Amino acid sequence: xxxxxxxxxxxxxxxxxxxxxxxxxxxxxxxxxxxxxxIKKEEKQQVETKKKQVSKKTNRNNQNKKRxxxxxxxxxKFVSRFPETKFYLPNLRxxxxxxxxxxxxxxxWAKNMGMVQYWDDIVLIDCGLQFAxxxxxxxxxxxxxxxxxxxxxKNNIKGFVVTHAHLDHIWALKHILPAIGMPTLYATKLTxxxxxxxxxxxxxxxxxxxxxxxxxDTTPIKIWAFDIEFFRVNHSVPDSAWLYIKSPGWVTFMHTxxxxxxxxxxxxKPADLARIWAFGEKGVTMLLSDSTWSIRKGHSKxxxxxxxxxxxxxxxxxxxxxxxxxxxxxxxRVQQLIDSAERYDKTIFxxxxxxxxxxxxxxxxxxxxxxxxxxxxxxxKNTEWIPPHKQIIITTGSQWExxxxxSRMAEWRHNAVEILKGxxxxxxxxxxxxxxxxVVTIINKLIxxxxxxxxxxxxxxxxxxHAFQDEQKMMIKLAKPKYLMPIYWDLxxxxxxxxxxxxxxxxxxxxxxxxxxxxxxxxxxxxxVFKSRIKIPLKQIIIDxxxxxxxxxxxxxxxxxxxxxxxxxxxxxxxxxxxAILWHLKxxxxxxxxxxxxRYIHRMIIKKAKESYENTIKDVPDIEEKDLLKIIRxxxxxxxxxxxxxxxxxxxxxxxx
Ligand SMILES: [Zn+2]
Numbered sequence: 001x002x003x004x005x006x007x008x009x010x011x012x013x014x015x016x017x018x019x020x021x022x023x024x025x026x027x028x029x030x031x032x033x034x035x036x037x038x039i040k041k042e043e044k045q046q047v048e049t050k051k052k053q054v055s056k057k058t059n060r061n062n063q064n065k066k067r068x069x070x071x072x073x074x075x076x077k078f079v080s081r082f083p084e085t086k087f088y089l090p091n092l093r094x095x096x097x098x099x100x101x102x103x104x105x106x107x108x109w110a111k112n113m114g115m116v117q118y119w120d121d122i123v124l125i126d127c128g129l130q131f132a133x134x135x136x137x138x139x140x141x142x143x144x145x146x147x148x149x150x151x152x153x154k155n156n157i158k159g160f161v162v163t164h165a166h167l168d169h170i171w172a173l174k175h176i177l178p179a180i181g182m183p184t185l186y187a188t189k190l191t192x193x194x195x196x197x198x199x200x201x202x203x204x205x206x207x208x209x210x211x212x213x214x215x216x217d218t219t220p221i222k223i224w225a226f227d228i229e230f231f232r233v234n235h236s237v238p239d240s241a242w243l244y245i246k247s248p249g250w251v252t253f254m255h256t257x258x259x260x261x262x263x264x265x266x267x268x269k270p271a272d273l274a275r276i277w278a279f280g281e282k283g284v285t286m287l288l289s290d291s292t293w294s295i296r297k298g299h300s301k302x303x304x305x306x307x308x309x310x311x312x313x314x315x316x317x318x319x320x321x322x323x324x325x326x327x328x329x330x331x332x333r334v335q336q337l338i339d340s341a342e343r344y345d346k347t348i349f350x351x352x353x354x355x356x357x358x359x360x361x362x363x364x365x366x367x368x369x370x371x372x373x374x375x376x377x378x379x380x381k382n383t384e385w386i387p388p389h390k391q392i393i394i395t396t397g398s399q400w401e402x403x404x405x406x407s408r409m410a411e412w413r414h415n416a417v418e419i420l421k422g423x424x425x426x427x428x429x430x431x432x433x434x435x436x437x438x439v440v441t442i443i444n445k446l447i448x449x450x451x452x453x454x455x456x457x458x459x460x461x462x463x464x465x466h467a468f469q470d471e472q473k474m475m476i477k478l479a480k481p482k483y484l485m486p487i488y489w490d491l492x493x494x495x496x497x498x499x500x501x502x503x504x505x506x507x508x509x510x511x512x513x514x515x516x517x518x519x520x521x522x523x524x525x526x527x528x529v530f531k532s533r534i535k536i537p538l539k540q541i542i543i544d545x546x547x548x549x550x551x552x553x554x555x556x557x558x559x560x561x562x563x564x565x566x567x568x569x570x571x572x573x574x575x576x577x578x579x580a581i582l583w584h585l586k587x588x589x590x591x592x593x594x595x596x597x598x599r600y601i602h603r604m605i606i607k608k609a610k611e612s613y614e615n616t617i618k619d620v621p622d623i624e625e626k627d628l629l630k631i632i633r634x635x636x637x638x639x640x641x642x643x644x645x646x647x648x649x650x651x652x653x654x655x656x657x
Contacts (some may be wrong), residue, residue: 073471082179082548083539089519092118096521097247098116098117099521100458100518100536101515102538110144120155123161123223126146129170129171130142137542143540144542149536154181159223160177163240163255164235165239166235166329167329178204186223187212187241187364189214191241195366213241215301225248240259242256245257252282252284254284256475258466259290259300259471261475265332273478277478280480284482287483289486291488294469295494311336314341316342318389319389320424323392323417324337324425324426325425325428326428327393327429333428333429341375346392352396354396365594383416394590407442410445425446425452473501485514494513512529512531514531533559565590567591567648570587570606570653571652572653579617579621581614589648590648591648599622608636609632629652632652
């Protein structure tokens, strides 16, 4: 991976050695001038001032980012802060096989994690994050599954199997693996490649055993009691796999997690339908299947259709720059653009650390192919040397950064690209639902600057990574399971998945809609199902700059209080010897909104604060500062309570000069 990143760095040398092509250089200058003139002078000045302001802000953000990176390395040490729990898993009857959804329900982009158990042996499946929601995770970065109950079963955890490389399936590994004794992890080649990067950053890679699985290999892996087979599916990140898990009790789970069926994918082979049918013939006790797009009828669009649409626009786009915003894990989308760039003699510029790293891993492992020189790292220097109509800029972040780089481009505070009139921007990814408003804000800015904006709604540049109803049906028909457990997302989507399944012969009583932490046991041979009355008590665990917390703990409560807090700070500047007030008192309040109200109340506070200070000093000249502050605080509290019916936190401060 490092070789490829160095190779991209060397592209800078390529820029140094490049000779000018005067023809296009002139046209570039002229065009740039035209564009610049078209932006009103006034507007430009405003932007310049804004740029200065935001560059200060960016520096500050960079410092914060550094703090975050540093804290990332030590975060795994905080794992011991998972809440203590006295919970014990109920006894598993002899020969029975258990499935527990540790977490994946009732959340968007959930922190997915599941568990199978036979006798004492436990195997865990996936381990992701959930993007922080503002309401119940104040100031958090993200949340992770609560594995407190697993501590005491550390020695029983025989392995971790991972289906694909999305953050909502792998990110929490670095927090949770150390807490549960670093069990051996199994996944396909690309998934292992990406997991390795995160574990290395967290400083725990050397403690892990990672085993690479070929999803085409039909030999089951033996993880203690379980025989597990990985097999090919399609999704929005290459090398995604499903699992066929067999226990000695002859109970079998087909665990799909995120999937779609694409007969013409870009990087992967099509989903292995023949093998799914073969598993169906052998017998599937329960199919756990993706409900994300259960409301959509028909079959999801193939990557090939998207490629055709993208290829056409790359070919036709001969006037100005083409900028594509997508997720860094959507590696097939990048491959599609590389292919088109090679075909029409254009250059790809990659922006964003996560994108560069993911592409480097995919290239090293042979998932992505490119001719030398077609892909370059985006820097202010090397974009200048390519005519705009020959540039394809791929801007991205990880799933949670979303369109932050594009937003910086639109606000002219990106170090390499400023959006100009004539640019075309394609949004080629779906948006986390609660971010839709912020994406519209970016689109507004782009339109104002004169750019053409194409979103997933008005062109064919995007497909989803999840199955529609026809694919869900196909899966049920091929696997022929006794039970179906619709997984992922809110009950609403799982309920519709249930209806789809009932429309094709699955009995209502055989469809299990269950909650996070429910325990479901299956009898050997008969496959009778038993849902335990006991539920694992799971807490909302959040991660912020400082470590791991429970979302309903005192930390969140304190944060909530601070958000609603009313604060008054009053600053006295006084003479060291005479103690006389030297200058007007300074007051800051945080609970008043209307300007008139602020003025009126501030005047009142200053008058009272002055009186209180001067009278006390007069009465007790050698009073200790802490006592003096106490008196001022009490006087002001009484006044504010009487006049405004509020009880803010009051902080008087005395500076002697
Ligand atoms: Zn996924």
